[in-house]
Amino acid sequence: MQIDYQTLTLDYVASPDQRAASPVHHPVIIVGAGPVGLSLAIDLAQQGVAVVLLDDDNTLSVGSRAICFAKRTLEIWDRLGCGERMVETGVSWNLGKIFFQEEQVYSFNLLPESGYRRPAFINLQQYYAEGYLLDRARALGNLDIRWKNKVTGLEQRDDGVQLTIETPDGPYELLCDYLVAADGSRSPVRNLMGLESKGRVFRDRFLIADVKMKAEFPTERWFWFDPPFHRHQSVLLHRQPDNVWRIDFQLGWEADPKAEMQPERVIPRVQALLGQDVAFDLEWCSVYTFACLRMEKFRHGRVIFAGDSAHGVSPFGARGANSGVQDAENLAWKLRLVLAGQAPDALLDSYAREREYAADENILNSTRATDFITPxxxxxxxxxxxxxxxxxxxxxxxxLVNSGRLSVPATLRGSSLNTPDSEPFAGLMVPGAPAADAPVRRDGAPGWFLATVGDEFTLVTFGEGAVGAVPCGGIPLRVVRVLREGDGRTHAGGETVLEDAAGLLAARYDARPGTTYLLRPDQHVCARWREFDPARVAAALARATARS
Amino acid sequence: MANTLNTAANIAAPDDFYEALIEMHRDLSDEQSRMVNAKLILLLANHIGDLTILREAMTRARQGE
Known part of the structure; x- marks a missing residue:
């Protein structure tokens, strides 16, 4: 049976923790079961860390909200075991049209770049994304989701965080080593701690409407500047699954949000845009304002902020949910190593620095788009x-026309976890870059490079050169060997052997025989060399785990 | 010299250029003239292309205002 994720109600179930004589301790508690909290919870649970995920509500996203999920997010969800469902349901559009006043000024075709498993982006309602993440989360035994659990008190101590949680059965307390606040732009956790997210508020209002078309309509993205049916403002139309179309109307600051949300006001606007002969049903609408803001620090002791609680962007460019999911994957492996005693607590500081840097880049891009759309x-x-x-x-x-740029992940160039190059390399795979995908063959079967790296540190070596033992200091390290097409064979010693099916891996990584990359568990490059040297690998690994 | 704004005299027929510049605006409203100026700046900026030079020109243009 098809689940309607938009109307799904999740059951509150009392936890035995609520009857415990003294507060029960958990290593990690996450607040907020949105795309960011769910992604982080799945990542941690998959890596063997038991997680409690609290949500003050018992439904998924109401309305489509975030609808554009970028390639990097899909790659992360592949690693979390739910990317395929997202892509199967999601819709891709290639043809975009730009209109100015009475006419179309041009169109563009975003043909997908070949040699990647995932497209540049898909359109998918947020409730589908959350629903598929939830299904994946429920399949993991060490992931405990508690609906209708609202954090109302928080005390941070040297050895952990104590929470007071309100439930339908009354309040209870919990202890944790680390608390992650993925509780959205109005973050109750941030407010409880008296912290602020600061930045630029845009004095503008937007109406968003989900409409279901009753007949065929082209799968294209249409963006209007100053159209005759909505003078001096902008309008965006694009497609989602189930024949649902998302329309964003810029309204201006003076608009009355309550009046603008009334169907008798919304339907004529939509009708004027689509034409009088197009039949549709209005599914959902909302009026929003937005701000580009950021917390000064994403880490406050044992409380860590991720997603919209830490940073807000304008919706132009799809950098909200996408950057939040990248926050989650940056944090998961670091929490795991610190909790296991394999890395010092300082590794978590690198989460804050790296993601603060990424947030600045996202805010810059979305601010530029906003300034073009709303001068x-x-x-x-x-x-x-x-x-x-x-x-x-x-x-x-x-x-120069900027109706929102493609959401791409930040390259963490200045990160202290990177080992700077000591030999020349060309191309994009610099230390700090998210690893590029490419088609490969494994045991003769076609597959993808990114499906074979991640979760642990991975040494990727090109060619036949021997890779000896690396003094890892207890950090797990896998080895992936990349050979030319036809040279594949099974190696002894726990190596995974891939054939570079189209030669794209060597091209994208500027690799020659001997070239060796060290990839982090979140599939980012942290070091690379022209030949394998165990001492240099060990030093880079120590650096990437904040042990040196 | 590359990467530097050329502020030495560079227009062979300065009076012809100036006349053409003013002529470009003939019979236009102020609003239309603002639009034509903006288009002219964009066309010339693209012709120059080099952001270092463009930034230098912007800085000089703003001086004294």
């Missing part, structure tokens, strides 16, 4: 309109 001064509007007018004829002006 804040006369001269800014004149330049914006001049760009759009020129874009009809001139390719250079199309590069």
């Amino acid at each position: 804040k001064s006369e001269v800014s509007r004149t330049f914006r309109d001049a760009v759009l007018k020129l874009s009809k004829e001139h390719a250079f002006a199309r590069q």
Whole structure:
């Protein structure tokens, strides 16, 4: 039976912890079962860390909300065991059209780049993403989700965090080593701690509507600047699964949010956009404002912030949920190593630094898009309109049109976990870069590179050169050997052997025989060399785990 | 010299250029003129391309205002 994730109600079940004589201790408690909290909980549980996930509600996302999930997010969800379902349900569009005033100024075709398992992005309602993550989470025995559990008190001590939690059966207390607040932009945990997320608030309002079309409609993304049916504002239309279309109307700051959400107000707007002869049902609508903000520090002792609680962006460019899922994967392996005593607590500081850097990059990109879409001064509007007018004829002006850039993950260039290159390399796989995928063959069967790395540190070595033992200091280290097409064979000694099916792996990693990469458990490059040297690998591994 | 804004005299027929610049705006409203100026800046900026030079020109243009 098809589950309706949009109306699904999750049952509150009392935990034995609520009857315990003294507060029960857990290594990690996560607050917030949205895409970020669920991704982190799954990642930790998969890596063997028992997790308690608290949510103050008992439903999934209401309305489509985040709808654009980028390649890196899909790759992370592949590692978490639920990427395939997301892609099977999600829709891809390639053709985008830009309209200015009365006419279409140009169209563009985002043909998918070949040689990657996942497309640049898919459109998928947030309730599907959360529903599939939830199904995966429920399959993990060491992941305890508690609905209708609202954190109302928090005390941070040197040895842990004590929480007071309100439930339908009354309050109870829990202890944990680390608390992760993935509880959204209005973060109750952040408020309980008296902390702020600061930045730039945009004085604008947007109406978002999910409409279900009754007939065929093209799978394209349409973006209007100043259209005749909605003067001086912008409008975006794109497709989601189930024949549902998402429409965003810019309303301006003076609009009355309550009045604008009334169906008798929304339906004529949608009808004017689609044309009078297009039949549709209004499924959901909401009016929102947004801000680009960031907490100054994502880590406060044993409390760590991830996703919207830590940073907010404008919706243009799909960098909210996507960056939050990247926060989750950056944090999971670090928590695991610290809790296991294999890395010092300082490793968690690198989570904050790396993701603060990424948040700044995301805020910059989404602010630039917002300033183009909603100009804040006369001269800014004149330049914006001049760009759009020129874009009809001139390719250079199309590069300047910014209706939201593709969400791409940050390359963590300055991270203290990176070992700087000591030999020249070309290409994008610099220390700090998220590892690029490529098609491979394993035991003769076609597969993907990223499916064979991650969860643990992985040494990827190209060619036949021997890889000896590395003094790892107790950190698990896997070895993946990449051979040319046809050279594959089974090696002894626990190595995974891949054939570089199309030669793309060597090309993307600028590899020659002997080239060796060290990848982190979150599939980021942290060091690379032209030949294997156990002492240098050991030093890089120590650095990547904050042990040196 | 590359990567530096050329502020030495570089227009062969300065009076012709200036006349053309003013002529470009003939019979336009102020609003239309602002739009034409913006398009001209964008076209010339693309022709120059080099962001270092463009930034230097922007800095000089703003001086004294």
